[in-house]
Amino acid sequence: MPPTCTRGEELGLPEVADLPDAVLQDPVRLRSAGMRKGRDGCRVPMPWGTTGPSYGFGTGSPWLPQPPSFGALSVDAQREDPDSTLHLYRPAVRLRRAAGADGRLVWNERADPRLLDFTSGTLRCLVNASTDDVSLDAAGTPALSSSPLPTSPDVLPPDTVIWYTGP
Structure with missing residues (x-):
């Protein structure tokens, strides 16, 4: 695409x-x-x-x-x-504003190169751009995800983004 x-x-x-x-x-x-x-x-x-x-x-x-x-x-x-990009985009914009995300990204080092990990404001974003599940060590409850997450909170499915908020 x-x-x-x-x-x-x-x-x-x-x-x-x-x-x-x-x-x-x-x-x-x-x-x-x-x-x-x-x-x-x-x-x-x-x-x-x-x-x-x-x-x-x-x-x-x-x-x-x-x-x-x-x-x-x-x-x-x-x-x-309800599974459209528009229905994901609207809460993502609200979340970004509430978290004070201003476009400046701080990249977090990851041992697994398949996972992108960055923060902006109090928003942390993890992106699995691979075709495999990736193990997570992120603490906290997700504020938003691009697809339904598995029952195991320590695995991020392929082609999925997850956002966390916190201090």
Whole structure:
């Protein structure tokens, strides 16, 4: 899956990598005579609804075409899905604010390279970016996780993020 763009991150929208050359308009691309791609793949309008010529972004066609997959990733679709990125993103933003996380990260050393471990404010984040369970030594109760956690509190499943708060 392509990287997620800053625009639409609360929906987990992927970058639209296959835009036709005829619609590309980013000044970076134009100034580089097409040698640099530019940001157009991340500037495709956000989908608000599940149908329509612009998935609810407006009444007509958008300035950059949205892929058919955007209907299922729209705000309306994700509001109805408790397992959606939108339903994870909203409490994560509230948690980040409450913990005083300001974007400055302090990386915590880990013996296991499969686990990313950092703090920001009083928020601690552990990321298992591997395909295997990873043993944890984190104390405390998770404040939020990206997927259901196993009954064992000392194991982080694959492709899972867990957030802890505390002093």
